[in-house]
Amino acid sequence: MPQKLRAGLVGVTGYTGLELxxxxxxxxxxxxxRATSRSEAGKRLSDLFPNLLQTAPGDVTLTQPDVADLKGxxxxxxxxVPHGTAMDMAGELLDAxxxxxxxxxxxxxxxxxxxxxxxxxxHRRTDLLPQAVFGLVELYREAVRGARLVANPGCYxxxxxxxxxxxxxxGVAETDGIVIDAKSGATGAGRGAKVPMLYCEVSDTFxxxxxxxxxxxxxxxxxxxxxxxxxxxxxxxxxxxPMNRGILSTMYLRLKTPMSTAEARALYAERYAGxxxxxxxxxxxxPETRNVRGTMFCDIGLVADPRSGRLIVxxxxxxxxxxxxxxxxxxxxxxxxxxxxxxxSCAPLLP
Ligand SMILES: NC(=O)c1ccc[n+]([C@@H]2O[C@H](COP(=O)([O-])OP(=O)(O)OC[C@H]3O[C@@H](n4cnc5c(N)ncnc54)[C@H](OP(=O)(O)O)[C@@H]3O)[C@@H](O)[C@H]2O)c1
Numbered sequence: 001m002p003q004k005l006r007a008g009l010v011g012v013t014g015y016t017g018l019e020l021x022x023x024x025x026x027x028x029x030x031x032x033x034r035a036t037s038r039s040e041a042g043k044r045l046s047d048l049f050p051n052l053l054q055t056a057p058g059d060v061t062l063t064q065p066d067v068a069d070l071k072g073x074x075x076x077x078x079x080x081v082p083h084g085t086a087m088d089m090a091g092e093l094l095d096a097x098x099x100x101x102x103x104x105x106x107x108x109x110x111x112x113x114x115x116x117x118x119x120x121x122x123h124r125r126t127d128l129l130p131q132a133v134f135g136l137v138e139l140y141r142e143a144v145r146g147a148r149l150v151a152n153p154g155c156y157x158x159x160x161x162x163x164x165x166x167x168x169x170x171g172v173a174e175t176d177g178i179v180i181d182a183k184s185g186a187t188g189a190g191r192g193a194k195v196p197m198l199y200c201e202v203s204d205t206f207x208x209x210x211x212x213x214x215x216x217x218x219x220x221x222x223x224x225x226x227x228x229x230x231x232x233x234x235x236x237x238x239x240x241x242p243m244n245r246g247i248l249s250t251m252y253l254r255l256k257t258p259m260s261t262a263e264a265r266a267l268y269a270e271r272y273a274g275x276x277x278x279x280x281x282x283x284x285x286x287p288e289t290r291n292v293r294g295t296m297f298c299d300i301g302l303v304a305d306p307r308s309g310r311l312i313v314x315x316x317x318x319x320x321x322x323x324x325x326x327x328x329x330x331x332x333x334x335x336x337x338x339x340x341x342x343x344x345s346c347a348p349l350l351p
Contacts (some may be wrong), residue, residue, distance in 0.1 A: 005336055008034035008074035010081055010089060016103050017080040018049060025052055027224035027343030030332070034073050036065040065089070071096035077333045079103060080325070082190075082232050084121050090149060091125040099335050100149050101328045103128035105215065107132035107151035114218050134223065135331040136161060137340065138275050150331040155236060155280040155323030156216040158180050159249040159343045161223045162278065162298045166271035167264070173253035173311060175232040179222065182249040184240040185289070188319045203242045209238045245320050246289025251313045261304040264311055267302060276341060277322070287316035294318055294349045296326045296341075 007024055011017045018281035024032045035045055046052045046059045053059075063069065067089055070077050076099040076107050079086040086104040109115045110132075112123045119257075123129070133140055133147040136158065143148055151159070160180050167173045188204050194202065214216035217236045223243040225231045261283050272278040277296040281287060317323050326344055333342050 004029055004031040005075040005338075006031060006033040006073060007332070008036075008070045009034075009076040010036045010077065010079050012045065012080070013040050013048065013126075013191065014080055015035040015191045016324040016328075017078075019320040020078055020080060020328060021045060021052060022326060023321070023329050024344055026281065027329070029338050029342055030076075030329075033075075035060050036070075036072055037061050037062045038064060038349045057250045063141045067092045071098045072073040072230075076101065076336060078325075078328055078329075078332070083119055086118070086129075087123065091128060094128065094149055098148075099332070101135065101331050101335070102132075102150065103152045103328055105151075105154060106218070107149060107294065108134060108153065108219050109222060109295060111222075114222075118215050119220050120279070128140055128238065135327060136223070137327075137330055137334070138272065138278065139165070139223070139332065143307065143338075144207075144331050144334045145337075147166065147331075147335055150328075150335065152324065152328045152331060153255060154216045154219055155184065155188055155247055155317070155319035155349055156180075156214070156236070156249070157219045157223065158208055158313045158323045158327065159247045159298065159317045160216075160220045160236070160251065161227075162317075163249055163300055164224055164253070165227045165250050167311060168169055168224055168315065169271065170267055171228075171256070172259060172264075172267065172280075175228045175230060175256055177254055178232065178234045179252040180223075180234055180240075180249055181234045181245060181251070182237065183241045184247045184319055185241050185245040187245050188247070188323075189240075191326055195267045202225070205242060208237060214238050215345060228281065243289070245318055246293060247319045247323060248287065248289055248314065248316050249316070253311045255309055255311050258306060258309070259304050259311065261302055264302045264304050267331045272300075274329050288319070289315050289316050290350060291348055292318050292322065294321055295346060296330065296344050297348065298322055 083104040087106040136152040286301040
């Protein structure tokens with residue numbers, strides 16, 4: 001059997017890190033050789049996460065995050081750490097010749113001033129921003145292939161950008177007044193302990209948060225402005241659902257001229273022709289989070305509402321797989337010259 005390429009994962013004990021370890025455990029060409037955690041270093045991965053038992057040789061002993069060790073040991077390093085932490089590590093790894101997929105927001109925004117404004121932090125590696133490729137394969141596949149640094153998109157942005165890009169690229173919708181009403185499961189907030197994320201605070205209720213000021217707003221605007229060909233402002237409004245994983249975004253566009261649902265569907269089907277992970281659903285079928293759970297699929301439903309003159313786009317993704325770690329793996333596959341879908345062909349988990 002040909003030797004596998006070597007992957008390092010900084011932040012394996014977080015939700016996205018754990019999801020990446022799950023996917024890597026059955027990857028045909030990539031092997032997890034380093035996995036780091038400051039709090040759990042020295043423990044076996046499968047002792048901490050028994051769902052990963054029997055995945056040897058994917059089982060590893062966790063180490064402290066040590067860039068010097070990672071850069072020699074790995075062909076690609078995934079940074080599944082909070083924003084602000086990733087930028088320095090990415091810089092050191094790239095300087096040493098490693099390939100990096102950063103799951104944080106540190107390299108997603110091309111404008112350092114926009115980053116500083118929304119994240120309250122000065123960017124310390126602005127020199128790397130020009131080479132960072134936004135890792136949404138349906139938009140930037142060829143650039144990802146040649147990239148050494150991929151900025152993996154955020155979870156809400158993945159759902160919103162995939163859902164709105166075809167209509168904006170085709171120019172069928174007005175670029176002002178776009179509303180994105182999005183709902184996420186609780187893993188979207190990460191695994192760290194926080195009172196608002198306790199079971200009794202999340203279950204049996206439904207709440208909005210960060211209305212009009214969520215940090216994913218500029219990332220969505222950046223990519224939708226590219227699609228529309230002009231700078232646009234969106235109203236992005238997230239909600240927390242009492243479930244573990246999944247995002248459903250309901251998005252409202254005003255049509256420039258009347259269009260039927262069948263015409264909208266045809267437009268989307270043509271834009272995403274050949275894209276293995278985009279499922280433009282048949283007319284009358286609306287997306288649901290459970291149909292994409294644990295997968296790379298983005299299910300898109302479309303309804304043209306002639307009464308209000310709107311096109312309503314719904315998109316469902318799994319925030320941890322498509323919205324984070326699965327997407328990171330697809331990007332790494334492309335960067336390493338592997339098939340884009342290696343290790344990513346699992347069917348959705350039902351129920
Ligand atoms: N959750 C999602 O749905 C989602 C989706 C897309 C993108 N993201 C992004 O992906 C990144 C990881 O998210 P997550 O939800 O997995 O977070 P998380 O559950 O809070 O996990 C963070 C991980 O990073 C490690 N870590 C924290 N600070 C560190 C530091 N200074 N140096 C090295 N390691 C550090 C933690 O382990 P130790 O503290 O033990 O070192 C932990 O393993 C974030 O930037 C997040 O915004 C998350």
